[in-house]
Amino acid sequence: MTPLLQFEHITLKHPSLERPILDDINYTVQKGDCVVVLGANGSGKSSLLKLLDGRYRTNDGKVLLKDKNILSLSSRTRAHCIHTLTQSAQDNLFLDLTIFENYQLIQKRNKADAIDSLADYLQAFNVKLAAKLDVLVARLSGGEQQALALALAVLYPPEILLLDEHTSALDPKTAEHLMALTARIIHERHITALLTTHNVSHALTYGDRILALKEGCVHDCIERNDKENLTAEMLMARCY
Amino acid sequence: MKYIFTCLGLFSLLLLTACGNKHTTASNDEPKSIKIGIIIPIEHPAMDEITRGFEETLTADLKQPIEFQVMRAQGDVNLQRSMILQLQNKGVDLYAPIATQTTEMTAAMIHDRPIVGVAALLPESTRAKSQLALVDDEITPTQIIQFIHAIYPAKTQLTLVYSNNDKMAPQVDEAVAAGKTLGIQVDKRMITALPDLYSIAQSLSPQTQGILVLKDVLVVSGIATLSQTASQKHIPLISADDGSVQNGSGFALGVKEYQIGVEGAKVAEQILQGTPVATIPTVQMTKLSVFINTKALTAQGQDLAAIEKEAAKDHYAIVDVTSKPVGDLK
Amino acid sequence: MISLLLATLTQSLTLIPLALGINLSYTLLRATDMTIDGSFVLGAGVFAQLVTMGISPIIAFLVALSCGAVAGAFTAFLQNGGKVDPLLAGILTSFILYSVNMAIMGRPNINLLSTPTLFSGAFAHSTTLGWFSVALVVGLLVVAFYTLLQSRLGLCLRAFGDNPALLSRQGYNVTYLRVTGFSLNNLLAAASGAITAQIIGYADIGMGVGMTLIGIGAIVLGQHIILPFIKKHYLRAGSELLAGFIGIALYFFILNGLLRFNINPIYLKLLLGILLALFLRTATRKASFS
Incomplete structure (x- = not known):
């Protein structure tokens, strides 16, 4: 079976930096995997995700999505296959549009039929959202915004969901809640996810596999079977 | 919000009183x-x-x-x-x-x-x-070109500086055509804004024997720039209104405003x-005048007598506007 | 007072399409599009030149609108390729348009007094019928524009103004949206120019100066008067439209009102500027609280 996603000798450089941001990364993601990418700030986690959604282009090597170079995909196809959530609400949602309008934009892009009741659908993510369909997203709380972003991201499930520290701007309780919700949704719907976080216990609990980056290189790979025997402290020691 | 409405309300109120006042004064006027x-x-x-x-x-x-x-x-x-x-x-x-x-x-x-x-x-x-x-x-550009030709029969190269303002385009065409019949090549230079005038003044063709400005509000407002160039090159600066002559043009054939x-x-x-x-x-307009600025004419190295002679021949009144304040030409 | 309101109404009417255009660029696309100063003249100039050549006013009007759209597309194109800032791109286009307008018109001022226009027949009949026909054309533009705002395209344009990067990542063609938005906005400005030329009797190369500023001032003013009353966001497009009308009307109300005070005209622009600044200040103060 061909893997869903392959990173082959990925190198990413920035003209103003001496050290490459990513240096010869090789990694394979199978369909249904939930891969947690760990690493210190500046280790290249986010850059790796940005290669996927078209914000960055590799200098060397290639990213293959179902054996196709990701650069050869049209932006529309890529948007269809890959969806990103970040910690900042303005990367995920149109703040000056209402919840319903945000939904309409997603629906139109997917050329899909409208769902029966957006309110019912949102109920499962955050009970408060259901009553606020006509409210500007900017007026929602941070937790509501991220829950909405997640709900819209998985409305028409993408091939790959990229979660770039999507809980890190929230308070611990809300973050915990959202993380659990995210994990449940992606397992229920068999969504392949790449997730970056600084929370090692999240990584252990929710990740199927763990990829640790250090200074742009692959530092450690932890597979499904190895994970069982690890504690958060051990993971911390291995990855940072 | 309240503030806006207060502003608007006050304004409307003032307006009403203003309109009302005028009404009473108007009715007192002689019918x-x-x-x-x-x-x-x-x-x-x-x-x-x-x-x-x-x-x-x-x-x-x-x-x-x-x-x-x-x-x-x-x-x-x-x-x-x-x-x-x-x-x-x-x-x-x-x-x-x-x-x-x-x-x-x-x-x-x-x-x-x-x-x-x-x-x-x-x-x-x-x-x-x-x-x-x-x-x-308007006096026609043809009249001006003919007048220039009469004063300076030897001149064959003139530069016409004009703006894209109202009315200019057809006049410029006429000036060029009039020049052609008298053997004068009229070099056209258009400005779209006042700052252009300086660059044009600096890049005049070295062969040019005179600068011509028609009744052109924009160019006239920057006439001093052209006046300097004319003085440096010792060529006449000729215009078509009195105001420009006061401000440094040598002479003009025109109408008193x-x-x-x-x-x-x-x-x-x-x-x-x-x-x-x-x-x-x-x-x-039939009563034409020749406006002269003796200081500017001297600076541009031009002979006043030749101008006076031609003006007399055509029965144009000579008006000396050298250092007269603007608006005192009655 | 009635004559004042009438003067305000007739003057606002010709600039309503312009207000719609500026509403689109300033409120939806969130760009200050200075192209409008040029495309206003372009609309007037193209229309005047074509009808003077004997072409039917309806065709001339439509061509004038299309030319405005092309000018807008050019501004959008400048932003796409070289990533020029929208403000700069607009100024650049209106700079270029100056020459284009001169070339199209052939002279700085085209007289329409004895040329048949869209409204000349109606005005010859009676002034009321004349203004009615103007209102009809403006009304058609308003309805068309409003329908567009309520459509999916309107939503996409709004989303473009809010967050073009996200829209692009969602797979929308941002280039297409930018071109559409700027074209529409300048099409409306050109429509205003063509209508104005028919009302004032000529097209002039300098008639567009300051139009963007008046428009933006009016829009901001109108919005801060009306938007606090609009709580439902699905009424947004309609209320923005209304805000444009109110703003433009208010501008001319104040202008005509100030004239009635017999104020020395040297100070007229100063006063008008101060009034606008006062309104804008309250507007920004409001915004900083929300």
Whole structure:
């Protein structure tokens, strides 16, 4: 079976930096995997995700999505296959549009039929959202915004969901809640996810596999079977 | 929010009282007073001169009391439109818009009152729809070129500096054509804004034997720039209005602005005395003057005698405007 | 007072399409599009030149609108390729348009007094009928524009103004949206120019100066008067439209009102500027609280 996603000798450089941001990364993601990418700030986690959604282009090597170079995909196809959530609400949602309008934009892009009741659908993510369909997203709380972003991201499930520290701007309780919700949704719907976080216990609990980056290189790979025997402290020691 | 409404409310209230006041003063006026609306498109001494000529002549000639309403649009099209509406609201008996663009707008908006377009160049066909009489202030570029040729028969290269302003394009074409028949090559240089003038003054063709400026508000306002160049090169700077001569042009063949106002007033007078507007032909300016600036002529190395000789031959009045303050040319 | 309101109404009417255009660029696309100063003249100039050549006013009007749209597309194109800032791109286009307008018109001022226009027939009949026909054309433009705002395209344009990067990542063609938005906005400005030329009797190369500023001032003013009353966001497009009308009307109300005070016109622009600044200040103060 061909893997869903392959990173082959990925190198990413920035003209103003001496050290490459990513240096010869090789990694394979199978369909249904939930891969947690760990690493210190500046280790290249986010850059790796940005290669996927078209914000960055590799200098060397290639990213293959179902054996196709990701650069050869049209932006529309890529948007269809890959969806990103970040910690900042303005990367995920149109703040000056209402919840319903945000939904309409997603629906139109997917050329899909409208769902029966957006309110019912949102109920499962955050009970408060259901009553606020006509409210500007900017007026929602941070937790509501991220829950909405997640709900819209998985409305028409993408091939790959990229979660770039999507809980890190929230308070611990809300973050915990959202993380659990995210994990449940992606397992229920068999969504392949790449997730970056600084929370090692999240990584252990929710990740199927763990990829640790250090200074742009692959530092450690932890597979499904190895994970069982690890504690958060051990993971911390291995990855940072 | 409250603040905005307070502002607006106060404004409207003031407006109401202002309108009310005017009503009472108007009713105290003599009933026979004639109201004349003068519309000035942009601030310029020439406009003031025309207005003065118009007002003074009309006041002197008409026996009835006259109330002049002078509107100054300051180059703003929207403001000008408001002002014409305002005049209409005041029940003006006769409109005297100055310059072509102003006359066009008045003619488009006012159909039930006579209009005297002063210093306006419009095709005869436009007069049909409204009660429009015209005073055309233009002397033809051909007249100027012929005058120059008479003074300087040896000159074959002239530079004509003009702007993209109102009315200029056809005049420039005419100047070039007139030059051709007399063996003068007229080199055209257009400016779109005042700063262009400096670059053009610096890049004149070395062969040029004189700089010519027509009645062109924008170029005239920067005439000093051209005057310097003319002095450096020892070539004459020739223009077509008195104001530019005061400010450094050597000499000009033109019309006194005051006289344009006088002609306008004469037309207004005829209309007010009952002559049907449609029967009044467009007035052309016949009294031409040669304005000279002796200081500038000396700086440009030009001989005054030759100019005086030709002016006398054509019966043009010589007006020395050297260091006279603007607006004192009556 | 009635004559004042009438003057305000007739003057606002011709600039309503312009207000719609500026509403689109300033409120939806969130760009200050200075192209409008040029495309206003372009609309007037193209229309005037074509009818003077004897072409039917309806065709001339439509061509004038298309030319405005092309000018807008050019501004959008400048932003796409070289990533020029929208403000700069607009100034650049209107700079270029100056020459283009001169070339199209052939002279700085085209007289329409004795040329048949869209409204000349109606005005010849009676002034009321004349203004009615103007209102009809403006009304058609308003309805068309409003329908467009309520459509999916309107939503996409709004989303473009809010967050073009996200829209692009969602797979929308941002280039296409930018071109559409700027074209529409300048099409409306050109429509205003063509209508104005027919009302004031000429097209002039300098008639567009300051139009963008008046428009933006009016829009901001109108919005801060009306938006606090609009709580439902699905009424947004309608209320923005209304805000444009109110703003433009208010501008001319104040302008015509100030004239009635017999204020020395030298200070007129100063006063008008101060009034606008006062309104804008309250507007920004409001915004900083929300």
